[in-house]
Amino acid sequence: MDNCIFCKIANGEIPSNKVYEDEKVLAFRDIKPVAPVHILVVPKKHYASIMDIAGEEMDITAHVSTVIQRIAKEEGIAADGFRVVINCGKNGGQEVDHLHYHILAGRNLTWPPG
Ligand code: AMP
Secondary structure, X not given: OOOOHHHHHHOOOOOOOEEEEOOOEEEEEOOOOOOOEEXXXXXXXXXXXXXXXXXXXXXXXXXXXXXXXXXXXXXXXXXXXXXXXXXXXXXXXXXXXXOOEEEEEOOOOOOOOO
């Protein structure tokens, strides 16, 4: 989608610190990390948010879960644990309107979030 920063990162127009890539998703390190490990997993297809995935395309969510498992093993964060966050909309604190999953790890994350 025009003027979408994560579409531009996904198609290579804007560089990123890449962690994983396949034909459907790109994972890269967040530019402003809020934890020692902060990785974004982004479907290459533009979905404005989790609310924008049509029922027949929902297999992307399973694929992202598989990618998250793989990254957790490769980053060495599976044993100590981590958090996966999808911010959605205004109250969810979503700033980039292209669906992305935050993987946060490397410190004890508090609950509830702010
Ligand atoms: P959200 O508030 O859930 O929409 O999160 C957007 C995230 O994207 C924030 O954590 C930003 O730091 C991150 N971000 C924005 N631009 C970039 C970029 N060019 N490269 C990596 N991360 C980015």
